[in-house]
Amino acid sequence: MRGSRVLSATFGYLGLTVAALFFLLPLLWIVVTSLKTPEQLFQYPPRWWPEHPTLENYTYLFSKMPFIRYSFNSLKVAGLSTIGSVVSCSLAAYAFARLRFAGRTALFYVLLATLMIPYQVTMIPVFILMRSLGWVDTYYPLIVPWFFGGAFGTFLLRQFFLTIPTELDDAAKIDGCSAFGIYRRIYLPLAGPALTALAIFVFMFQWNDLLTPVIYLSDPDKFTLTLGLAFFKGTVVTRWNLIMAGAVISAVPILIIYLAAQRYFVQGVALTGLKG
Amino acid sequence: MQRAGPHASSVAGRRRLRETLEGQAFLLPTIFGLALFWLGPVVASVLISFTDWGNGQHVSWLGLANYRALYTSPLFWKVFANTWYYTLVSVPAGMLLSLGLALLANQKLRGIGLFRAIYFFPSIISMTAVALMWSFLFNPDLGFINYVIRRVFHVPGPEWVNSIQWAMPALIFVGVWKWAGYNMVIFLAGLQSLDRSLQEAAAMDGANSWQRFRHVTWPGLTPTTLFVLVIMLIGSFQVFEQTYVMTEGGPAYATLTMSYYIYLDAFQYFHMGQAAALAYVLFAVVCIVTALQFALQRRWVFYQ
Incomplete structure (x- = not known):
């Protein structure tokens, strides 16, 4: 019995390690490439570790290329979108979870149905709308829609709000607390983990998004990091060491958030996935 | 009261x-x-x-002309086929990989959290960065993939994104590699919500691990599988970043899918009317496929 358990653990770790290498080796190769000089890049056979690793690709991107500006632009877009989404989705989620009113179920289903609409269907009329407002080549089209709710975030928070016992509301109502007061003083403080999960999701989505910035932004000074990176590839075609350094720069902030708040990522996926 | x-x-x-x-x-x-x-x-x-909307001036009503133009365009049918090629390969491959990862990561072993974190990591980086990384890894001359192929098989590797035949497999691989860990987390949540006593009872009755998976785990996991299938299908019809970064739809339209064609038509050529018609065809495909999933679920999804 004991011998078979050791055997199965050995096979378990073997499988886990092979799978881990499948994801890690490409990433490691990228990091190594970003530390190479152009000469080392063209060396054959390629080396796993350059003789003289250098940070010059990174310093080049920060000093000669506008990567600091790109990062700041991305931070602004992702940060404001996150605030908008958390506020508007939590309001809607509270109403769907706890208030009783005509048309609640129907409206909730309409909202969920939007998850099925491909972005390609709405992007053309929304672009025409944004253009008529004079918002092309500004950040408004990237940020403003997030202040108007959204199916994913509302669903995620509603699932969480439903787990909060209603006795708390009843006690607050007896004390004369309004619906907004209950939302503000009971639900928001208790929903910390779910709000964090949503905030992380929206921030990450916006930090990583390419399509909307591609459609709306044309002034290179306004580029987000993701758009700057994609644009940059076209300008320095074969300088892979630089491009890889750019890719690493764009991934590092997300990696830091991930390491600091890993359980919220997993909770967010599980909270929306389980009840699907 | x-x-x-x-x-x-x-x-x-x-x-x-x-x-x-x-x-x-x-x-x-x-x-x-x-x-x-x-x-x-x-x-x-x-x-x-239903119009010839371009830059917004002089719009005229065309009726169904945009749809008819698509129907008679050989490029549209090529793009339509490419879209299905991407979906029909990437969805099953992604399902198998993420389910396999979930089964691996569901073992009760020390350090399992670290492995889960590694598998999940590619799904949080931007597809732009991932596609740039893989553009380099798939580079025919300098790339790691062809280096390995040369070393192991002693033959030159394919031209990947420059090749009509291999560009699409490369895009599919990148999509599957990036999202496997995300879907793994959903499968993992499904696995952990299963009733463990059923597993133990089956083991007591002498079922081997394949039989336990096939007859106990898998039926319990089918609702999760349906959910993953639906989100993967909807996602696979909307590929954009890989195409934008790695191939721009080429070579010779080999990787031009509907979602990318809509973007080109609307925002590069300013054929908004035509692009909107194409978007509606895509929408119809997504609706039909999703409706089919829910209609067919009774045959294979097992609710406890």
Whole structure:
């Protein structure tokens, strides 16, 4: 019995390690490439570790290329979108979870149905709308829609709000607390983990998004990091060491958030996935 | 406590009215957003698809001409086939990989959290960065993949994104590699919600691990599988970043899928009307496929 358990653990770790290498080796190769000089890049056979690793690709991107500006632009877009989404989705989620009113179920289903609409269907009329407002080549089209709710975030928070016992509301109502007061003083403080999960999701989505910035932004000074990176590839075609350094720069902030708040990522996926 | 009496109904009525007004106040941003960014555009998109909308000047009504033009265009059918190629390979491959990862990561072993974190990591980096990384890894001359192929098989590797035959497999691989860990987490949540006593009972009755998976784990996991299948299908019809970064639809339209074609048509060539028609065809495909999933679920999804 004991011998078979050791055997199965050995096979378990073997499988886990092979799978881990499948994801890690490409990433490691990228990091190594970003530390190479152009000469080392063209060396054959390629080396796993350059003789003289250098940070010059990174310093080049920060000093000669506008990567600091790109990062700041991305931070602004992702940060404001996150605030908008958390506020508007939590309001809607509270109403769907706890208030009783005509048309609640129907409206909730309409909202969920939007998850099925491909972005390609709405992007053309929304672009025409944004253009008529004079918002092309500004950040408004990237940020403003997030202040108007959204199916994913509302669903995620509603699932969480439903787990909060209603006795708390009843006690607050007896004390004369309004619906907004209950939302503000009971639900928001208790929903910390779910709000964090949503905030992380929206921030990450916006930090990583390419399509909307591609459609709306044309002034290179306004580029987000993701758009700057994609644009940059076209300008320095074969300088892979630089491009890889750019890719690493764009991934590092997300990696830091991930390491600091890993359980919220997993909770967010599980909270929306389980009840699907 | 509510008192019975003549007042009760009017009090209840007032309360219902107040709750409705409150509900609508809380939902004001959502209702506004639905109208402005979802339902309005879905309707507007149909109307635009019946016109020759370009830059917004001199719009004229074309009726179904845009749809007819698609139907008779060989490029449209090529793009349609490419879209299905991407979906029909990437979805099954992604399902198998993420389910396999979930089974691996569901073992009770020390350090399992670290392995889960590694598998999940690619799904949080931007597809742009991932596609750039793989553009380099798939580079025919300098790339790691062809280096390994040369070393192991002693043959030159394919031209990957420059090759009509291999560009699409490369894009598919990148999509599967990036999202496997994300879907693994959903499968993992499904696995952990299963009733463990069933597993133990099956083991007691002498079922081997394949039999336990096939007859106990898999039936319990089918609702999760349906969910993953639906989100993967919808996602696979909307590929954009890989194409934009790695191939721009080429070579010779080999990787041009509907979602990318819509982008090109609308925002590079400013054929908004034509692009809207194409978007509606995509929408119809997504709706039919999703409806089919829910219709077929009775045959294979097992609810406890």
